[in-house]
Amino acid sequence: MATISIEHASKSFGSTKVLKDISLDVKDGEFLVLLGASGCGKSTLLNIIAGLEPMADGTIRLDGEVVNDVHPKNRDIAMVFQSYALYPNMTVERNIAFGLEMRKISKAERKATVREVASTLQIEHLLSRKPSQLSGGQRQRVAMGRALVRRPKIFLFDEPLSNLDAKLRGEMRTEIKKLHQTLKATMVYVTHDQIEAMTLADRIAIMKDGEIQQIGTPQEIYSKPANMYVAGFVGAPPMNFVEVDLVKREEQLGAILPAVLKGEPVDHFLPLPNSKHLEARENTKVILGLRPEIITDSTSTHSSAPEIECDVEFLEPTGADTLCIIRLNGHPAKARVSPLFACPPGESMRFTLDTHRACLFDPTTEQAIT
Ligand SMILES: Nc1ncnc2c1ncn2[C@@H]1O[C@H](COP(=O)(O)OP(=O)(O)OP(=O)(O)O)[C@@H](O)[C@H]1O
Ligand SMILES: [Mg+2]
Known part of the structure; x- marks a missing residue:
């Protein structure tokens, strides 16, 4: 089980309110997409779930347990960032294994886990390379591999495909969808790309100015938008x-x-x-x-x-x-x-x-x- 429940979350940076009374439930095994324009508070909300950012008000529960004060390391969550954040001096293998190394997992077990994950992501042939010797898409896979080896209950993705060209983005989108079907893990995925949201999500939460405008299945959001903002944001060409x-x-x-x-x-x-x-x-x-x-x-x-x-x-x-x-x-x-x-x-x-x-x-x- 891995559910996320956020109640009345608020967050300000200085005098700017960036999250305003957000309440949101993510079901076990659900693929929830946070969709919204730049600056609407998507990354801030994701960071709050990960524990990387404290909340001013509100409660966050993972599997029913309040985790407001639980350290990110102890939340059993893995996050994939837009910037990949790979260690440039380490090989792909070591980049993927690093989290396991920190947790004192034995060398043999690390090797086996990395092999398995590399095979899922089809990057076995890249294990001895350094990040600088990889294409954007390959780096993205390594970043995913690093999240996968930890076998977390919850995956958080912050615009993981935005640095890739359109074709590769489409391919990786399919891979992520497959991965979700295989792992059946709870995933929260941030994007400002409505096509990505529509194709990946079980449900989409559309955000604007720190508020959720509507939460629903892609079909509900598309055919029964709650307001003109949602109606105009989803669909190309627009309504x-x-x-x-x-x-x-x-x-x-x-x-x-x-x-x-x-x-x-x-x-x-x-x-x-x-x-x-x-x-x-x-x-x-x-x-x-x-x-x-x-x-x-x-x-x-x-x-x-x-x-x-x-x-x-x-x-x-x-x-x-x-x-x-x-x-x-x-x-x-x-x-x-x-x-x-x-x-x-x-x-x-x-x-x-x-x-x-x-x-x-x-x-x-x-x-x-x-
Ligand atoms: N550390 C910070 N200090 C001050 N303001 C911040 C900080 N981090 C974010 N903000 C502001 O909070 C708002 C929400 O930022 P956030 O990064 O959550 O947006 P986002 O929806 O992820 O945008 P993008 O799609 O561009 O990544 C923005 O107006 C941003 O300028
Ligand atoms: Mg962001």
């Missing part, structure tokens, strides 16, 4: 936000969606699924959140979803599909269509809008209207 008037026409509540057709402004009426919360907002403005894949060519869906016709300003082919830039309420918006049906820029095209998957936000609080 389109359009301010619309909510009105009722013939007993049907819907949004007035201003677009452009043959160079002229046109107002489309977009019926929205009924909900009590929406009814209460009749004749007010709301923010409609439309992911690009929700606005698609009418030929590729057979649903009864509403359609709009509008001018295409630009095309951005991505290979698998093509992004059409249209104009909604004066701002560019991206629609994701099949490359077969994307019409040339300057012409008008019919789009289907899957309004059941649209999000709605309060323009003042920016919180989701559910």
Whole structure:
């Protein structure tokens, strides 16, 4: 068992509050990703779990036991840093074995453990090299090896892949996922890369300015974002936000969606699924959140979803599909269509809008209207 439970954690550096009343539970064997922009407090929170940083207020429990005052060495946690922090004068083998050496593990046992870990990470052929003779990805593996040999209950990763190029990052991501499946250890992983978060996490905690905005499975975070910050942070290209008037026409509540057709402004009426919360907002403005894949060519869906016709300003082919830039309420918006049906820029095209998957936000609080 290895659970982490944080209750009401706060932390300040001088007069700056960097963590504000954070509460978070990580389940046994869970892969939890802390996702957020630079400076939001991810590393600080990870360091608090590791015991490298004291907390001002709050309680932290590992397996139910309060560890606020337990030394990092005695927390049974291993951490992998962005900088790798390898000893430059030691061989890979010794770098990996060093923690075991400090703990007075016998030479024979050390050798066996290092071999086993090196085999898992496929770095057996590098054991006699020095860190300077390794590529970035290989150094990253050695850093992981150093964490693995300790067989800790909990792994903490602080942006371990951010120094690697895109291709290697993708490969290492897969390796880390495999490792998690094999070890079934509890892992907390910090990143500001939303793709990394979506692909690795059992659950994602999105942070902003020292606060957790939402915790949920990648699918929950993607399809039911709690607010506009979360909605805009996850997904590429990002969700389109359009301010619309909510009105009722013939007993049907819907949004007035201003677009452009043959160079002229046109107002489309977009019926929205009924909900009590929406009814209460009749004749007010709301923010409609439309992911690009929700606005698609009418030929590729057979649903009864509403359609709009509008001018295409630009095309951005991505290979698998093509992004059409249209104009909604004066701002560019991206629609994701099949490359077969994307019409040339300057012409008008019919789009289907899957309004059941649209999000709605309060323009003042920016919180989701559910
Ligand atoms: N030792 C320190 N003294 C003063 N301020 C600090 C210290 N460490 C961090 N901070 C500040 O605390 C805030 C949170 O820092 P933290 O390193 O946790 O952010 P982060 O989310 O990990 O960012 P990044 O993605 O850039 O690594 C930042 O504004 C940072 O400047
Ligand atoms: Mg950091």
